[in-house]
Amino acid sequence: MIYKVIGKDEFRKLIEGLIESNETFGPRQVDTGKDGQPIYQFRKVDSFDDLELDYNYTASSLKNFFLPFKELLSRYAFTDDDWEQGIEYRVNPRVIVGARACDINALNKLDDIFIRGAFPSPYYMARRNNTFLIGMDHMPPEDCFCESLGELTVRQGFNLFCTDLGDRYYLSINSSKAFNFLKKVKTSNPTAEDDRKWIERRQLIKSSFQTEVETDELPDLLDIEFSSPIWKKWGDKCLNCGVCAMVCPTCYCYGVEETIDVSLKQARKERQQYSCTVVDFAEVAGGHNFRPLKEDRLKYRYYHHYHGFAENADQQICVGCNRCGRACLPGINPKDVINDLILESGDDV
Amino acid sequence: MKVDMKIDVHHLTRVEGHGNIEIEVKDGKLKKARWAVVETPRFFEAMLRGMSHDLAPMLTARICGICAIGHGLASLRAIERAMEVDVPETAKVLRLLAKHGETLQSHTLHVFFLAAPDFFGVPNVLPLIESHPEIAGLAVRLKKAGNDLCDLTTGRPTHPVSLVPGGLSKAPEKHELKAIRRVLVDRIPDIEATAALFKTLSIPDFVRETEFVALKGEKDYPWIGGDLVSTDGVVKEEDDYRAMTNEYKEDFTTTKFTRLSRESFAVGALARVNNNFKFLEEKSRAAAEELGLTPVNHNPYMNNVAQVIECDHVIRESIKLIDRLLEMDLSDIRAEYRVRAGKGVGAVEVPRGILYHEYELDDQGLVVKANCIIPTTQNNANIHIDLSALVEQGLKEKKTDAEITHLSEMLVRAYDPCISCSVH
Amino acid sequence: MTFKIPKQDINFKPFMNRPPDYKLKHEIMRTDRVYKCEVINIIELTAEEKLFHLKIIDPAERAIFHFRPGQFLMLEVPGFGEFPISISSSSNNQEYIALCIRKVGRGTEILHRARMGSRVGIRGPFGTSFPMEEMVGHNILLVAGGLGLAPLRAPLYWVNEHRDQYRDVSLLYGTKDPSSMLFTYQYEQWRTVNRIRLMTIVDRPDENWTGRVGLITELFKEIEIDPLNTYAIVCGPPIMFKFVCNHLDSLGIPMNRMFVSLERRMHCGMGKCCRCMVGSTFTCVDGPVFDYWSVMNLKEAI
């Protein structure tokens, strides 16, 4: 990795240049909540001033830029008794500014599945390869727990990562593209003072977490407590609304559907983001449901997130952003569920 | 020669809702000519009682599947006047734009899908797709533009979602406005072609002196709120609408009838053009003159022409409204307001004429009493009386049963009645 | 000053238009490209099930298509959906692929209307297979319930084609009623030509049925099993293979010598959609063939 320091004015020039030449997305305020607090999402930006780089969190994650909620996989064109399949992977280059470390870590996890997994996905890869990603550190919101999962810092998977040193950014440069762009604006090599401030900033962030979740023993615990009563307790609360999975940066379960156009001349095959908490997730033709109960489905989501699974070499995929917890209307959130699970297992011994 | 005639058109087709035409002629004398609405009433005013005011516009939009935006706006206007809410200017412009989308959509639906088949002697618009593809093309493009405008401003073409007390819950993005502006500009040649088409059609020649009622324009062609005016010279305030409508009930119909200076009056596109001709967009006015539509025109069949002229007008005015919006801050679309007790009237020109909503609200913002008067209700008596005159004229001109039936059906259709709406 | 990000296309390695080889990892392949097949034969087996013979149209694609007994395909009926189906023919058959398909939902129902010459798509093969080589020199016990006979046909063909390498081969087959019994026209051949001990049983007999009546476990009373020299392949509804495997376990067949084929909802076949997950395991890439020990260790598998 190469490191540089850039003044905030100069940084602005860089971003403005990127916005001008490319489709650019970043955190924007989309609404004001009933509590008066701003609500942010990653949206298209037309100027630097659209960006709200001091945002706390976006309600939905970056995931859908790489795994769109609805994605066309193939098109079929029918001729009398025959058809032709058409596939398109292209995506136009674009920039995303202001991703948090946990967001980038989440993408790295998705890379393990969609690029390094058994059957790499060209759709995902086309989007990932054509996205210029600029990360940015921040002070943790009070309910985040990425630190507990070791996802507080990120060392790969971005083009440029900015550590905020007040009037300037400490830049971690992770791609030749980024390096070349930076040649066109004024940067300097970090001084010893910059390095010291960088360390201070990191330590400050690390020590600012207010939420901690004990996750080390979770893979085993989840196995041991597979029939724990806490699943019913939390499962009964679940609305099966799938919201948790939709906003989560790493939930990637999906369904594929085909539809014929009204012209009867073409058909579309589309991938749609799904959620394991949704009622028919594991239902098969004929009506048998392999996970008929709310608790089965909710448990499965936790099992998948914290037990890990084969495709990504058994790593936990939660990055601790708590988006699911915030979005869940009945208030089901990883911290409480996991704590319950740990308490429950404590009772056993 | 003795003429006996019994015409009974049960559930007239190509109109919204259920109505019957009943004509009886004995010995060459007209015994009966009725326009009977047999729609099942839904009792919206009764349902509104006790409902939160913010649900009222959503409920009343369901009075009509065609002019749902109009109902929503009348309802909002009544509520906002009752609670003295100041709606931001941006929201007002956006609402008017939505209104224009609806007018365009509704008028093209009527002109092309419901009325046009009569002029071409086909049962519906489908054969025209084959025989006159260029006309079908006009219809589809114009209607789509109207629907798209509604969709963009209110969230969907029918039953708006973003019309809320205080303004709008969501504004379109500027790039979306620019896109729809381009579409509207492209529709100008289409509407001009439509006017040219109407020049070639023969509008039945029938005239009956009628009083026409509309909103009174001040500077612009009026659509939402303001004073009421009639071609007989009556002027009233919006709040005084009951004195303008004077509802009463007849036995043979489930709708109410209305009257003003004469035994009946008419509202709708023709009434608006007759009352506010000078406020039409300049080019629209010229087109009207070209088509022989100048105030005060007493041929009810000319309502179709008036609708074409209004389409022309709203397309041109929408473009101007969008230009204004592009200069405005689109985040300022909703006013905070305090819920309080009050009474309010909202009068809105919907495609078929003036629509009135009136609510009385309690201090919780719940509806205590509601009254809605629908344009078609106001037209029903006039249709009914027109029918008699039309049959009399037909008898004089020795028209056959079939001709009289055809002309009667066309007459009713010309009013573009929205019957389920009138029996809400 | 230009900040334009250059467009980066994906390199399909090594050839853009080479048909996919699903066994290669870490290679971006056109995994969504289907092999186009023609239906060359349709055999009506029961009211609900038909056997389809599919021939891959492109000879080059046909030449590289290989599978092992127990693997499955994703069958696509363009416009109506894609679903997993076990391959029910010999892995030696270079001419066509046989699929036995029950009419149950949107995709399968439409497929049942296919005529000779209709064209459908396949992707695959996917998943694990039965370890036929490992079983050499042993007795083989095949146990099938209902539609479970379909995936057993591929290992059965294998055994028949290498009959001398295996010792006693038994096939126990049970169905709900006689009319839902599959592939009856082949039984005689299996028994006489292939020297397979074939036993059938039904739950609910009809007036013409003269055979055995009862649950499939009844059949075990009639055969003798040499537990330390036998491999078992069990396929059928979960409740059935659970009973059968428990029984075989009690007889002393080691759990890692019993194989089952699991069924779960699937939307990709490639370990992505997660619909087929059982605990931490994908039925599509880690299965569908599992040994019973693994299944026992899977949370919520049975």
Place this chain on the structure above:
Amino acid sequence: MKYLGIDPEKIKIGSFDFTCCEGCQLQLANKEDTLVDFLNLLEVVNFREISSYRGEDYDIALIEGAISRQDEVERLKRIREQAKVLVALGTCACFGGVNQIKNKFEIEDVVREVYGDDPVETLPVRKISDVVKVDLEIPGCPVSKEEVEKIVVDLVTGAEINFPKYPVCVECRRKVNTCVFDLGLLCLGPITRAGCGAVCTSGKTACIGCRGPAEEANYEEFRQVLKEHGFTPREARERIDFYGGLPEMVIDES
């Protein structure tokens, strides 16, 4: 398309309206981009609102609206006898729709409120399936034309018709909307069947349940959610009762 032996035949439809706003029928003429293709799949033999041709040989009857008068009951029964497939089109037909709000009041009171001493005939509002057998329900106020198109294609090709089983929230979040609960609104999305594309919440207004219940909706917990968000039983009930499609969601006073 002759694919798989599917030689699509136009379906003969009749469209009939009862107590309603006719907005659902109107949707059939919307979505103009694909209108011609859509109409190509249909043979409209009876559709009073747009056509003067009145044939009786329809196979599929689209029924719009609820039932609120005796003559409607009889007309509906006649249509049922004729139709091979009877489709309840729209929320009014499926659940009674807004019309059934009337049923909370006494009939005489309702009539008096609107017609004073000049009464008209009316019955308590019933949904179509309360009167005749319904083969297919397409909910929505109004129905989504996109969904109708899909269903018509399924009918023409003979494919099984599927509706989403999950609630509106899934579609809502797929659109990256802000949850309107966060804006202080009472949304019925979590218990309402998806398929509308979350139009209402995408317009930043609450879902009021026009599509009826999602499968296995968790009413118990949803009641709790409403309470915790500080909504009064009156507010909740008013919205749940709006379309009549969520009879199992009971709100108690406590």
